[in-house]
Amino acid sequence: MKRRVRWLLQELPDLVEQGVINQQAARRIHDHYMPHLDGVGIGMRLLVILGALLIGLGVILLIAHNWPQWSRSVRTVVSFSPLIVGQMLVAWTLLRRPHSASWREGSGTFLFISIGACIGLIEQTYHLGTNDYAGFLLTWMLLGIPLVYLLDASVPLLLYWAGIVGFAWVAQNQWGQALLFWPLWLAGLPHVVQSLRRAPWDFRSQCLSWATCLAVLAGTAATLERAAPGLWLPIFATLFAGIYLTHYRWLRGAPDVLRSPFQIIGVAGVIGLSLMFTFANAWDEIASDHTRSSWHYREFAGMFDYVVLATLLVWWFGLLRRVLRRRDHMQFMYAGLPLVVIPLYLLAAPDTPQVFLILPMNLYAFVLGIATLRDGMRNGHTVSLNVGLLVICSLLLLRFFDSELPFTIRGVAFVVIGTGFLATNLWLRRRLEA
Amino acid sequence: MISRRHRRIILAAFIGLAIAQYAVPISMINKRQSTLEQGVTYKFRIGPVDPYDPFLGRYLALDLEAATFNNWRGEPLQAGQTLYAVLEQDKQGFARVITLSMDPPGTRDYLKARVVWQSGSQVRLRLPFDRYYLEENAAQTVWQMQRSNPQQAVPVHIVVKLQDGFGVLEELYFDDKPIFEYMQEQGLWPPLG
Numbered sequence: 001m002k003r004r005v006r007w008l009l010q011e012l013p014d015l016v017e018q019g020v021i022n023q024q025a026a027r028r029i030h031d032h033y034m035p036h037l038d039g040v041g042i043g044m045r046l047l048v049i050l051g052a053l054l055i056g057l058g059v060i061l062l063i064a065h066n067w068p069q070w071s072r073s074v075r076t077v078v079s080f081s082p083l084i085v086g087q088m089l090v091a092w093t094l095l096r097r098p099h100s101a102s103w104r105e106g107s108g109t110f111l112f113i114s115i116g117a118c119i120g121l122i123e124q125t126y127h128l129g130t131n132d133y134a135g136f137l138l139t140w141m142l143l144g145i146p147l148v149y150l151l152d153a154s155v156p157l158l159l160y161w162a163g164i165v166g167f168a169w170v171a172q173n174q175w176g177q178a179l180l181f182w183p184l185w186l187a188g189l190p191h192v193v194q195s196l197r198r199a200p201w202d203f204r205s206q207c208l209s210w211a212t213c214l215a216v217l218a219g220t221a222a223t224l225e226r227a228a229p230g231l232w233l234p235i236f237a238t239l240f241a242g243i244y245l246t247h248y249r250w251l252r253g254a255p256d257v258l259r260s261p262f263q264i265i266g267v268a269g270v271i272g273l274s275l276m277f278t279f280a281n282a283w284d285e286i287a288s289d290h291t292r293s294s295w296h297y298r299e300f301a302g303m304f305d306y307v308v309l310a311t312l313l314v315w316w317f318g319l320l321r322r323v324l325r326r327r328d329h330m331q332f333m334y335a336g337l338p339l340v341v342i343p344l345y346l347l348a349a350p351d352t353p354q355v356f357l358i359l360p361m362n363l364y365a366f367v368l369g370i371a372t373l374r375d376g377m378r379n380g381h382t383v384s385l386n387v388g389l390l391v392i393c394s395l396l397l398l399r400f401f402d403s404e405l406p407f408t409i410r411g412v413a414f415v416v417i418g419t420g421f422l423a424t425n426l427w428l429r430r431r432l433e434a
Numbered sequence: 435m436i437s438r439r440h441r442r443i444i445l446a447a448f449i450g451l452a453i454a455q456y457a458v459p460i461s462m463i464n465k466r467q468s469t470l471e472q473g474v475t476y477k478f479r480i481g482p483v484d485p486y487d488p489f490l491g492r493y494l495a496l497d498l499e500a501a502t503f504n505n506w507r508g509e510p511l512q513a514g515q516t517l518y519a520v521l522e523q524d525k526q527g528f529a530r531v532i533t534l535s536m537d538p539p540g541t542r543d544y545l546k547a548r549v550v551w552q553s554g555s556q557v558r559l560r561l562p563f564d565r566y567y568l569e570e571n572a573a574q575t576v577w578q579m580q581r582s583n584p585q586q587a588v589p590v591h592i593v594v595k596l597q598d599g600f601g602v603l604e605e606l607y608f609d610d611k612p613i614f615e616y617m618q619e620q621g622l623w624p625p626l627g
Binding site: 013014016017064065072076079080083087090091094095098115118119122123124125126127128139143146147150176 | 437438441444445447448451452454455456458459462463466467492493514562563565566567569570602603
């Protein structure tokens with residue numbers, strides 16, 4: 001059956017070209033038979049990918065053994081063998097199994113790892129020093145990223161994200177700056193957008209969404225020069241608010257909350273940051289004379305922190321305008337974090353009384369919690385209700401640990417907060433059932 | 435659905451990528467191999483220790499004596515900046531940095547290096563040879579050998595080849611013998627069991 005389906009699908013473009021069937025019919029036949037061809041299910045596909053990943057990593061370990069008996073020429077032959085096998089697998093997939101996601105992902109993953117193994121073994125054979133570790137990662141990633149597009153494969157992209165984040169951290173240390181992270185990140189983005197457009201809620205798009213958000217967060221942390229103290233506050237506030245808004249602009253309507261990575265990361269980030277900024281130490285170093293002075297510091301890269309902030313602000317504001325037009329208060333509460341943080345950041349100076357900074361932040365976090373709670377109660381969303389409760393309780397608990405209250409009072413407060421949690425949930429459930 | 439034409443483009447692009455995937459490692463090998471064959475030989479004194487790299491395996495971290503230059507009289511250097519260490523051989527044939535230059539010196543042998551720190555006339559350099567990769571048991575043996583007898587440590591040096599400021603490490607020597615030969619003589623290699 002599979003062989004016949006494969007033959008039929010390969011014939012379709014010719015049939016369209018010769019006018020036997022039209023494009024729509026070809027598309028319908030393709031969509032109808034495709035599941036038969038790749039009907040191995042997601043579990044099987046994951047097993048294939050895991051297999052390729054393990055074999056690839058096993059090859060790296062075997063190579064890392066540093067076989068002492070091998071001469072330079074033997075090592076050279078060995079270093080190329082995984083690469084040759086990987087390329088043959090990919091070529092075969094492109095020729096014979098272009099429709100099989102398992103083959104595309106599996107062979108792509110193996111070849112991606114083989115590239116690293118090949119360059120790594122050569123570096124090892126010639127005892128290359130650590131001076132150029134960043135160069136090693138960069139070469140590997142550049143030779144690997146085209147596979148994502150040629151094979152339409154996502155696992156190599158996940159490896160690529162991990163690789164460029166690693167590159168950013170190493171390059172920041174070795175080269176003093178890692179601005180290349182940004183073009184590298186952009187090079188992987190079209191694949192994610194394409195996958196989200198095609199099927200936003202399937203497993204592949206979900207994994208890609210998580211990985212893309214985490215990569216941009218880790219990459220931002222790695223590439224920030226931190227030349228201006230505290231600039232990370234507005235940068236991360238804008239980044240999380242932007243991720244949150246991206247969800248509402250393009251990715252609304254997921255079948256369940258767990259399939260909204262952008263929303264989860266955005267909400268968690270906004271809440272996490274607002275709670276963090278209620279502490280006095282978050283604002284301590286801002287506007288002090290401290291600047292980064294180690295040899296790692298590069299002035300032009302320091303300037304780039306402002307470019308990152310400006311880009312983020314443009315992206316965030318572009319998305320926020322829509323929320324403002326629609327007068328959606330709930331979204332505005334979350335996406336508005338930079339509107340609180342940026343003025344406070346500008347206000348902060350060594351002699352600014354801390355209460356001016358902490359008080360508005362506490363107020364914002366409190367209102368955020370109340371609004372979420374209210375939204376949950378009104379619309380009967382258990383998740384919103386609990387998130388709202390969690391924010392309010394966390395805020396109370398944090399202030400509690402801040403202060404010097406006796407244990408007995410703290411104990412009573414914990415019991416009261418816990419009871420409130422249970423009571424509110426019970427109340428909502430009764431109301432929903434009624 | 436992929437059309438024939440589209441598929442041909444993908445295949446052609448893949449062939450291009452495959453060639454690049456060979457070209458990069460081959461050019462790396464070529465550069466190193468030609469340095470090994472045509473380069474000038476230099477010896478560097480060192481004192482090794484033993485760390486581990488998850489991707490590339492066990493190695494000995496090499497601490498080159500020549501990486502500390504004691505005679506800097508020029509303008510203050512910035513940590514991380516690239517410069518050129520001009521080399522000379524002493525009477526026993528070991529490398530010595532005679533001066534640091536901002537530009538590649540014309541006729542003399544040199545190595546591209548980075549400044550780690552500078553304190554007065556003393557400059558600490560990062561030279562390209564800071565690792566020697568070894569099979570894991572051998573690395574362990576060397577480490578134990580050094581630790582068990584730190585007072586009577588045998589002299590260790592590396593031999594490198596230099597060509598146009600680019601250096602390739604050729605071999606690590608313990609007591610003037612290649613590392614594996616030395617370990618065999620001492621009955622430390624191959625490891626028991």
